[in-house]
Amino acid sequence: MEVTVSDRIVYLDNAAATRLDERVLEAMAPYYLDTYAVATSQFGYSLGIEARDALDDARTRIAAALGATPEEFVFTSGDTESSNMALKGVAMALGAKKGRHIITSAIEDFAVLHSARALERQGFEVTLLPVDGHGRIDPDALRGALRRDTILVSVQAANQEIGTLQDIEAIGAICREHDVLFHTDATHSFPRVPLDVRRMPVDLVTISAHLIHGPRGIGGLYVREGTPLVKWMDGGFQENNMRAGVENIPGAVGFARAVELVTPEETARLQAMRDHLIAELLHVPDARLNGHPEFRLPHNANISFRYVEGESVLLHLDMRGFAVSTGSACFSRSLEASHVILGIGGDHERAHGSVRFTFGRYNTEDDVDAVVGAITDVITNLRAISPLGKE
Amino acid sequence: MPLPYSELVMEHFRNPRNVGRIDDPDAKSIEGSPACGDMVAVYLKVDAETQRIDDIKFESYGCASNIATGSIITELAKGKTLDEAKAISWQQASEALGGLPPIKTHCSVLAVDGLRAAIQNYEERHGLVTERVPTTVEEVRRRLKHVMNPVVGLDLVRTKLVDEIEVTDGTVRIAVDLPSDHQFANNIRNDIVEKIEPLWDVERVLVEFSD
Numbered sequence: 001m002e003v004t005v006s007d008r009i010v011y012l013d014n015a016a017a018t019r020l021d022e023r024v025l026e027a028m029a030p031y032y033l034d035t036y037a038v039a040t041s042q043f044g045y046s047l048g049i050e051a052r053d054a055l056d057d058a059r060t061r062i063a064a065a066l067g068a069t070p071e072e073f074v075f076t077s078g079d080t081e082s083s084n085m086a087l088k089g090v091a092m093a094l095g096a097k098k099g100r101h102i103i104t105s106a107i108e109d110f111a112v113l114h115s116a117r118a119l120e121r122q123g124f125e126v127t128l129l130p131v132d133g134h135g136r137i138d139p140d141a142l143r144g145a146l147r148r149d150t151i152l153v154s155v156q157a158a159n160q161e162i163g164t165l166q167d168i169e170a171i172g173a174i175c176r177e178h179d180v181l182f183h184t185d186a187t188h189s190f191p192r193v194p195l196d197v198r199r200m201p202v203d204l205v206t207i208s209a210h211l212i213h214g215p216r217g218i219g220g221l222y223v224r225e226g227t228p229l230v231k232w233m234d235g236g237f238q239e240n241n242m243r244a245g246v247e248n249i250p251g252a253v254g255f256a257r258a259v260e261l262v263t264p265e266e267t268a269r270l271q272a273m274r275d276h277l278i279a280e281l282l283h284v285p286d287a288r289l290n291g292h293p294e295f296r297l298p299h300n301a302n303i304s305f306r307y308v309e310g311e312s313v314l315l316h317l318d319m320r321g322f323a324v325s326t327g328s329a330c331f332s333r334s335l336e337a338s339h340v341i342l343g344i345g346g347d348h349e350r351a352h353g354s355v356r357f358t359f360g361r362y363n364t365e366d367d368v369d370a371v372v373g374a375i376t377d378v379i380t381n382l383r384a385i386s387p388l389g390k391e
Numbered sequence: 392m393p394l395p396y397s398e399l400v401m402e403h404f405r406n407p408r409n410v411g412r413i414d415d416p417d418a419k420s421i422e423g424s425p426a427c428g429d430m431v432a433v434y435l436k437v438d439a440e441t442q443r444i445d446d447i448k449f450e451s452y453g454c455a456s457n458i459a460t461g462s463i464i465t466e467l468a469k470g471k472t473l474d475e476a477k478a479i480s481w482q483q484a485s486e487a488l489g490g491l492p493p494i495k496t497h498c499s500v501l502a503v504d505g506l507r508a509a510i511q512n513y514e515e516r517h518g519l520v521t522e523r524v525p526t527t528v529e530e531v532r533r534r535l536k537h538v539m540n541p542v543v544g545l546d547l548v549r550t551k552l553v554d555e556i557e558v559t560d561g562t563v564r565i566a567v568d569l570p571s572d573h574q575f576a577n578n579i580r581n582d583i584v585e586k587i588e589p590l591w592d593v594e595r596v597l598v599e600f601s602d
Contacts, residue, residue: 117572309428311454315404329428330454335494335541335578337428349425385410385458387421387432387450 010322010367014211014360015160015188015300020254021213021361027257028215031250039238039247055249058256065259066205067196068222074242075252078219079187079208083111083154085221085232085243086183086204090152091119092230094181099149100124105137107343109160111206112185116154129155134292135164135344142174152181157205158189161327161340161356162291163300165193172201181227187211187219191259192267192298203227209251213361214258218251270359271298273368277357278303280372284379286389290341290354299359302327304341304350307389308382313355316378322371327354349388396455397489404455409465411448418513422505427585429453429498431461431505437513442472449505456495460502463487473510479503481537493544497582500537526590528556531563534590538582541575547583554601561594563587571600 011019031054039055040048056070063073076082087102104116106128116126127145129137137155146153153175158165168184175182183204186195190207197205204227208219223229223242235244278301281287286306305313310326317324325331327338329352341351357371383389396404413419413434423430430453436446447469449461464484468476481499485491491499514520524530535553536546547553547567555566565583569576580598587596 121572307452309453309457312404312458315455319405328454329578330457335575347426348428352425352428385407385450386452387430388425388452 008321010363010370012357012359012363012367012371013323013325014363015297015356015358016325017216018211018213018360019362020215021258021261023261024214024254024257028250028254031253035249039249051249055247055252058249058252061256062207062220062259063222065191066207066222067198069225071240072197072223072225074221074223074239075247075255076219076221076243077217077245077248078210079109079185079206080111080219082206082208082219082221083109083183083185084115085229086206087112087115087119087152087154088232089229090181090183090204090227091122091124092232093228094151095124098151099147101127101147101150102152102154103127103129103142103145103150104154105129105131105156105166105343107131107135107159107162107340108154108156109185109187112154112156112183113339131164131343133345134295135159135162135290135340136166136292136295137171139167139170139174142171146174146178146180150178150180152183154183154185156188157184157186157195158193158297158300159291159340160188161338161354162302162344163188163297164292165189165295165297167295168195168200168202176201188297188300191262192270197222197224204229209255209258212258212262215251215254218248218255220255266361267298270363273359273363273365274299274301274357276365277301277368277372280368281375284376287379288350290344290346290350297358301357302354303357304346304354305379306349306353307386308379309352310355312382313353313375313378316382317371317374320374320378322374324371325356325358326352327356328352395492396459397491399487399489400456400459400491403459403462403488407449407451407458407462409448409462409469410450412450413446413448418509418516420505420508420512422508423453423501424585425452427581429457429501431457431502433461433465433505433509435509435513437473439517442474444468444471444473444476449502453498453501454495456491456498457501459488460484460491460499461505464502464506468506473513477507477510479506491544494541496544497539497541500539504537523591526558526563526592528558530590531556531558531565531587534586535565535583538579538586541578547579552579561592562597563590563593563595564597564599566599566601568601570602572602573600576600 037047039052060070181203185206203224205222290302310328311330329337337351416434417437418435432450434448447465451458451461481503485499540550557564
């Protein structure tokens with residue numbers, strides 16, 4: 001099999017999807033082609049036992065990266081399912097017993113936000129914590145929002161658009177004080193920003209393979225031992241009877257390999273490119289950084305350019321061979337401006353003019369220089385035809 | 392390139408015609424706002440004798456279809472009389488571009504509204520307008536024909552999403568046959584307010600969803 005990295009596209013949308021690493025593909029291939037059996041019990045046939053061993057091994061390796069035991073890690077189809085499972089599973093477990101109040105933040109990804117909204121329609125109460133101008137929640141606001149009937153706090157480890165990292169340790173500590181379960185969506189940070197559940201007061205953690213050069217369709221949920229969680233998707237008894245459905249063994253094996261291939265050295269390299277890009281783009285007039293300047297994902301840059309609209313920027317960059325993302329309404333499937341930029345107090349114009357650049361394994365310093373040149377040009381051209389910003 | 396836009400849209404997006412400003416224009420308009428994410432400014436030079444549009448330029452803040460529709464309406468309107476130009480419809484603009492994706496039809500409406508607003512500005516400046524009349528249900532319905540249902544790319548009236556219109560003492564109440572958690576509910580609400588609020592005697596616009 002021949003795999004080549006396209007030299008035509010400078011891909012800077014690694015927070016949306018990443019190119020699969022060949023080494024991940026190599027690790028997965030035998031579980032499609034040779035050991036393709038379903039994971040059987042220990043009394044099954046040997047091919048099935050071999051498959052089950054591979055699944056257990058993958059589970060152990062990913063759990064280890066989180067500081068968890070293998071029993072505490074459940075494979076899912078991805079971060080969306082994991083977050084649904086956390087919110088709805090806890091709601092089903094504690095809704096009748098303890099209460100029906102859930103706290104989350106205003107800038108969560110849709111899996112959390114819309115799960116909370118769905119629970120709201122079923123009679124749960126949801127408090128959306130506001131965030132500051134950099135996208136961080138105020139621990140005191142959380143303290144003030146906690147109630148006797150609060151059953152779950154869900155605050156992301158890192159934001160999908162602006163890259164802001166939350167103070168998970170402080171948030172978790174407050175939840176512990178009040179004996180409330182804490183879920184964090186670490187899809188965008190794990191494992192580039194380490195999260196060790198032995199040290200961190202978290203009960204549930206959503207992770208996924210698709211943003212770390214692993215396969216699509218595989219993710220997981222860390223569930224601290226003893227966490228009340230009702231199985232919400234019915235079917236077979238897989239995953240310790242926590243998640244039904246035939247196990248995605250090639251995916252699990254690929255996920256484990258993908259986690260191990262992320263190194264602190266690589267993350268430092270992405271961060272250096274990111275820092276270089278931000279420094280260069282802030283030279284563009286009327287450009288500003290979205291998100292926290294310090295507490296942010298190492299591979300994320302998000303800049304708003306005034307007087308231009310993101311979809312136009314994106315299309316012009318596409319014609320020049322660059323792939324980026326925007327928080328503009330025109331680009332979204334609901335025609336709504338980014339709830340994240342609005343959530344940090346930005347106006348619609350700032351959301352429409354926001355451009356997200358996210359780095360991955362296959363980016364080089366040359367990409368930074370190239371995209372800086374292209375975007376400077378595109379912004380200048382679009383501003384020339386814009387009615388805004390001229391007097 | 393696998394894009395949702397036609398070749399013509401991309402061509403006008405890449406090389407917009409008649410772009411920029413006219414110094415000392417005979418009329419100008421700005422439709423849309425930065426908040427909505429799209430905005431078109433139209434500038435006119437009109438021959439006072441023949442009422443023909445001698446020159447027309449536009450500026451755009453918006454997505455590719457916004458830029459392309461701004462460009463195409465300048466081509467369609469140039470050389471036409473004001474009456475002819477007024478009759479240009481968003482469907483014509485869209486067809487002239489080889490069609491737009493349904494979710495983007497509101498851009499062609501914005502461009503056409505921009506052209507009409509510039510013509511109206513000309514008429515006002517030259518004393519050609521009649522008196523202001525109070526807003527009626529019919530006028531509201533007419534304007535709602537310029538609010539698009541992004542699912543199909545046709546207006547709210549034609550897709551039978553307008554259940555009820557009520558006009559009382561400066562308040563316009565519009566009942567829309569969509570649940571409030573519909574994918575485009577917020578977008579449609581904002582669009583309705585944007586189209587109805589500028590009416591001179593309207594103080595409040597209430598958009599009600601089916602739940």
